[in-house]
Each structure stands twice: as structure tokens, then as C-alpha cells.
Amino acid sequence: MSAREAILGRVRASLGRGRLDVDKSAELDARLNAPIANLVPARGQVSGAAAVEDFIQMTLGAAATLEEVATDLEIPAAIARYLASENLPARLVQTQEIADRLDWDAVPQVETRSGPAVSEDEVGLAMALAGVAETGTLILRSGVQAPTTVNFLPDTHIVVLRRDDVVGGYEEAWARLRETCLDADGRLPRTVNMITGPSRTGDIEQTLQLGAHGPRRLHVVLVG
Amino acid sequence: MRATSHQFPENVHEALANPTLRQALSKMRGGFPVNRAQAISRLPEFDALRDTARDIKNHTLEHLDFYLERFEERVVANGGQVHWCETPQDARQTILEICQRLNARSVTKGKSMIAEEIALNDYLEEHDIRPVETDLGEYIIQLRKEPPSHIIAPAIHVTKDQVIEAFREAHTELPADRPLDEPRDLTDEARTMLRQEYFDADVGITGANFLVAETGTSTIVTNEGNGDLTQTLAKAHVVIASLEKIVPTMEDMATILRLLARSATGQEFSVYTTLSSGPKRKEDLDGPEEYHVVLLDNGRSDLLGTEFREILRCIRCSACMNHCPVYGAVGGHAYGWVYPGPMGAILTPTLIGIDQAGHLPNASTFCGKCEEVCPMRIPLPQLMRAYRTREHERGISPKATRWGLRLWRFLATRPRLYGAVTGLVARAIANLGWGQGVVTSLPLAGGWTSVRDLPVTQGRTFRSLYKQTKSYPASSTK
């Protein structure tokens, strides 16, 4: 008998039954194929301007910084200003998704490159799929347009988030994932990153340190 | 790791006599519990979410076979593979074979308690593969050649000075006179030392906080970002997880996520919650080429059929140990195996045997704090009591305990005699206090009073007071 059959057999013996019958399996499959939200706390049910306000407060509370701009056209200049104010080099690696969206011609002093990040990259720029108001959490997903290394290797991570993409709770973010990110076979992207503030550790005498292995700084550009 | 749970009493004596450990542990009390209380006060639905989470896990465990099968199907559809492992040896062997097939010289590791449970590092080293722990706490204890002492803060027993010492000893390629006094310096040094390791490793191993049946996803919850670099930069991502990590849907995971960080560190949400669904897609620009889930049973399928089933709801948040007076006094190493504190007192005897770990369910004051804070509503004291009963029935409890219980039964079934004897004892203990309010040394109970003071009795027994007033004494109405 395979290990798989042995384990499943013991599980069933412990549950005092054999394999589930067809009806029960169908019932559970229905639960899997059309997931229903459980209790969502009130702060996960906000929307519109209230959700954006909550998102901003929670993001700042998680030690990230944030700037609001009106349109995409303003983003390159805003990023150039941010890099200068933090004494960071005017050089960054961006995802293709961002490259397709932004026009850097207005700020020629910022050198940009598109693609996955390498260890020399100091600043990474990516686009969020959604922002979750209840905890100030950004949702990013991988894909040909969005390599994951951009989110983790550089010391500084800048994320563009559209105001319209701010949702109340995680369940709404899942709905967006299912609507817009499944492939032809209905599969999720390889990775979905939920990011709340910059990397940190408390492993040395419970003293909080930002920038353990991931980015030391997380800067959100909220557009719209 | 070799279990020393059988010598728990000796371990405790050692721990209590260790001033460095006491210093390190004292920091915990002002940290995690305080932050947890604040986080929970900001979420009015917290208790209702606990009920929901309990029900989700109970439902999952009741249909565990079904959800495990669905999970595997979807992992395969995502291009990954599930390896079913009955024993720690099976799991170690499976991981070794993956490493050897890829000619791995080194593997990076995110924090995983299951990897500790199967003693993976020692095994890889025996086969000339270098495991590199990348979580800062795990890295520190790896350098110090120690097991973790806490499930989310593995180096909580280590002081800053000890970290400095370990780093100076290990990082000899760095200038000897470099400043290293601040936690900042230490964090930066670990960051620098580990950066290249992520690129050099052929295999990246992480644990999993959740396995999602709906999507074939494994999820890790971390603050440092090391788990992400581990799985993104290696050729193969190996997830090691035990059966009970499964949840049906992403919605179910969301509910439990709302409890996890708040119960653990008191954060609103951890920094990185990462969902991994298979290897790199054809068109992806980065990510691992292979994705494996090593699914460990190690006794859990049998545990499911016992009165201890409820411990399988545990999400390893550590709230029970953070609030436990016994853990707070002796730390994690005294428990002698991977899982300390109240959850360990239940899990350890079920995993390594009651003969090895029979002391642990007794390491409780039954104050009930663990159950009060457990986000999954696991009745920890009740489970510990069930162990004590089992132990007594099997006749492996200590002689003195059995003798004492027999004496008590003799008295308790003879009410007049009981009243007379307890009255005498109450008066005697009151006199022993010499007016100090506490007894510092009690005959026949030296084991108790050598490390604690016993408050003196007030001279009368409850029964005699009750008889007098025919009602509960005012001070104890409740």
C-alpha cells in the first residue's frame, strides 16, 4: 500500500467511516467551487472614500510611507522627488506592467530598467492589484509582467496603487484575483504577495528592527 | 533533535537557576501579551471570529481525507507534486532525494517547526548538504547549535550579548574590530551574510501556515521576507507541512489570518503573507522551476481518532505559551522537544510518546490562561487533565501522587473524618506562617515550597465556615 493510501486509510479509520459518499463529496465540492465569505469584521466591509481613508491610516501604522497623486502622469516626478528626499540613487528596476503605464521622459534623471531584480538593484517599483483597507495590506501577484524579485530584493520598494483598487477586506481581494488573474486553466498566479509595511524582525531581544531581509522602506503611491 | 522531555524536572531546575535565561524571558512578558491585548481591543469581532475559526477547522478535520485529496489534485494541476510521508524518516528521505537529484550543495530554509520536528538539518548535514537558516532567530540558534525555545521567536532565550558573541565567532571574514553593539548592527550583518546564500542555494525549504484545498496553494506568514527570498531564488521550492495545515478555501484562510498575527505578535497583520501555487509558469521571469509539498503525518492521522483531536486545530500562534506562567518561568528548552508551552504539553506526548513526555501535561498551574487566549478555542487545560487521567490509569504517575490520591479518597469518602483532618491541617499551616502570611517551607511539600511561597490558610476550613453561616462566605461568592 502506498503511503498516501495508508495515511488516508488511517484518517478514515479515525473518523470512523470509509470514503465519503457521492452526495457528500458533491456538497463539499460545491463549497470549494463557490467559496462563501465567513464573518467579515465591520472594518473589512468599508468601501469608497472611507476604505481609502482606512487604508492610508493602516499603511502608515505599519511603518510604510504614502503619497497621493491625481494621475499617472504625476507619478514619475513624485518618485523622483521621493528618491531625492531619501538620499537614494535615481535608478530603479520596474516591472513591465509599470513600464507600460508610466512615461519617464519627464524625469530623465531617473534611470529605469524593466525586468526581474538582481542583487545590485536598490529600488524596485511594482503595481498592486489591490489594497486592503482593513489592515493596509497591498496585494501583488506574479506574472510575465510582474516578476516577484522586484518586491523583495531591493532595499526600497515602491508600489503604485490605484484608488479604485482599494477594497475593504481580504475577501474582496480574492474576488478580484478570481476575476482578473486566473489563467486559462483556472489557476492562480504562481505567487500572490500580501505586503503590510516594510520587512522587520524582533528576534534580537524583542527590539523591532526594520529591514531584516526584505525591503527596509515601503513607499506607496496612491493614484486617482 | 534528541528529546529530553523525560527529564523535565531536571531541566526546570537548571532553567530556574539560569540568570541569563530569566533576563531574556522577562522581556517577553511586556511584549507579546501586551501587544496582543491592544490589537484585540481594536477588533470587536475577535471572539466571534474565534468561534468561526474553530468551526472551520472542525469541519476540515471531519472531512480531512476529502480536502487532502482535493489539495493534491490542485497542486498537480498547478504543476507541483505532493509527497505523502508517514514518518519523519520518510520526510527526511524525500527531501534528501530532491536535493540529491538537483545536486544541491546548500539549501536555504525559512522557519519551519515541522523541519525541527523531523530534525531535518542534522540529516542534511550527515549527507553533505549544508542547510542555511535564514530567519534571523533561526540563524542565531543555528550558529549557537541550539534548538529553538519558542515557536515564533526561536531565539527568545538569547540575549543581545550572546548574539554578538555568536556573530564574532562565526563571521571571521569580517574585520574583528567592527562595531556590533546595537541590534541594528546585528540585523544588518545577518542580512549581508545571508544575501548571497539565497542565490547559491539550489533548494529553498519553507514551512506552511496553510494549505488551501480550493487552489492547491501553500501560504507562509512572516515578517522578515526571508521565506520569500528562499522560495523565489532557489531552483526548487520544497514546502514541508503536516496534514492539519489544510483549510478548504481562501475565505476560510482569511478568517484564520485575522486571528493569527493578532494572537501571535499583536500585529494587525504580518508583513508578508505569501501564497504559493506551484512552480514558475512558462512565461514567468523568476521563481522556482519545481514545487514540492512534503506532507507529514507522524501520528496525526491516529491522533485524529482520540480525545486529543482538538489540538489539531492549533495554528502555532504561540499565544498559549506567551501567557503561560510555567513557560514564562522556565522557557522553552526545559520542555525538552520542539513544541513548548501548553500546546507542546499536549502535542509532544502524542508525537513522541507519553513515556517520553509524561511530565509535560503536569507542567501546568491550571490557571486557564492558555485556553482563554487560544484563538482556536482549544481547551488546553482539559486536554492536559485528560492526559493526567490516562497516566494515572496506566499506573505511570509517580508513587507519591498515587499514594496521596489514595489517602485523599479514603478521607473524602468519610465526611466527619475529612472535616476533622482538614481543620487540623488548616490550623497547622496558619501557625507555620509565623504571622508572615506565607509559608516558606512546608513539611512533605518541599518540592513546592523550595521555589515558591505558600500563602497561609486563614485558620478555618470552608466547610466549617459554611456550616456556621449556611451560605457561601461573603469573600468567596462568585
Ligand code: SF4
Ligand atoms: S494551542 Fe492555541 S494558543 Fe497555543 S499555539 Fe496553538 S492556536 Fe495558538
